[in-house]
Amino acid sequence: MILLPPTTKYVVVTKEGDPLCRPARARLIWAANTAEATSLLGVPSLLAGGIDAFTFRIESAAGKFAAYRALETLYGVRSSFDVALLHHDAKASTWTAEGDFRRYVMPGAAVVHTRDPRIALSCVKRNTPYILEHHDEDYQNNFENWSDLKLSSPLCLAVVAITEEIGIRLARQGVPEQKIIILDSGVNATAALRRTAAATRWRQSLLKLPYKQLVVYTGGLQAERGIHDIMTAAAELTSTLFVLSGGHKSDIAECKRVMMARGLSNIRLFGYQNHEVVCELQQAADVLIFSRAAEGRGDITSPLKMFEYLLSGTPIVAADIPATTRWAKHDIAVQFYQPAKPASIAAALKKIANSFPFKQGGYEENIRAGHPYVWQERQRRLLEFVGHVPVKLTY
Structure with a gap:
């Protein structure tokens, strides 16, 4: 010491x-x-x-x-x-x-x-x-x-x-x-604190007909982070609401342009939110997405987002890249997809939602896996x- x-x-x-x-x-x-x-x-x-x-x-x-x-x-x-x-x-x-x-x-x-x-x-x-x-x-x-x-x-x-x-x-x-x-x-240890009341309010506010599930992404909105791949999944899963929290003004403007061009109405852009709100959204979600574009420098991507997601206790769909594959053999609520096959995100979301339905309080195995980080x-x-x-x- x-x-x-x-x-x-x-x-x-x-x-x-x-x-x-x-x-x-x-x-x-x-x-x-x-x-x-x-x-x-x-x-x-x-x-x-x-x-x-x-x-x-x-x-x-x-x-x-x-x-x-x-x-x-x-x-x-x-x-x-x-x-x-x-x-x-x-x-x-x-x-x-x-x-x-x-x-x-x-x-x-x-x-x-x-x-x-x-x-x-x-x-x-x-x-x-x-x-x-x-x-x-x-x-x-x-x-x-x-x-x-x-x-x-x-x-x-x-x-x-x-x-x-x-x-x-x-x-x-x-x-x-x-x-x-x-x-x-x-990852900040406070991400593991339960925010049950706030998460419930988010779900009540966002999950209105025709939406049945809530998928959340938190982080930057640059193309290399696989945001366009998330939009491809949103186009297929029309009864799922996608919330993207984060991004600079220019990235948000580009996302809006693509959403309008593709006619996507089941995506909400929340922009930057402070640490507490991000944790609330992560715990309110049915599934969290850790995406990465196939050409998005996956070999040097930090696993920080994965740590934060794990502490939320929410099931995760993650790109199969070096930053995430260490958890492939862990018995936790996570489903991987191949960045080279962006259409596989939708299938991964369906599979994990069926295997790990929303659980108030989160999945303890995920929370335990995040604590060492x-x-x-x-x-x-x-x-x-x-x-x-x-x-x-x-x-």
Whole structure:
């Protein structure tokens, strides 16, 4: 377990320029949950991010409490950690590692946990230990100065790869294999809390004639996520109501265009919803869909959605991709389909609905299967891998 020097903190930060919080941004969800999980494990932690997440003055105590409330509403995390709100650099349009972060966060950092190689490089310059996560994002893939990160030195405590494929790629880039750990993204443990009354209200509101079943998808609406394949299933299952929750405005507009062109009236686009509403919808559904287009980078897709779906207890139809196949041999309420055969989604939905009808309280076998993947367990594995953090000698 990590032992921190007195008065220092375990700092969690995503990338240069990111706000402290914002709806529908996966890496900000990662940061908030990682900070909370670290704190719950007894390690003093701090979450850093840009002040431009807020439209109100944040410098007062009341403003800081409002920031905590925003984090709880958006991501379901509690204020068990400190926050550092970073202002834009004087000559830049955003904050950078060399501005407020260097002046006010780095002096009190025992270790910095980040997804940005540029922040890791700033840590190297100041002799601060760091943990770097790689989630196959463009700014990570485009970073060229890997040799400057001193990956073999004690400053690099670990390099986290989100999938085995990324871990292999990092090793080929020269990251020492003993520094690489493969960790899935985590899921907020509150997803397992039962929301029976809210789920019942959703079903009463949505399941009106002619609809007999409710199928829910939560997440992004980009084409690579198999959204058009879900629409193909909706065209066949006319007595089933499909709710798609999530997506940016441009993706929602594209979905509306396709729905109108195909004459689909049994799809509802809910747009972005906060963590609590997403959990309510997942527990209200007869079936949840984890879709992926055949050409949708299935080999590097994170299983995070699967973890969240499992904790809901609702039966699942999932694309047969590396992120989901680990559950093929588990005795749980899940049915797989082949992304290369999108027409098979409808058949999978029919089959699982017959085998696992709606059950208030969810299927316990699914909930149990999801528990090992909560954020706190993920962070526990990482801290055990890292071990003791060396005391910072200079700044």
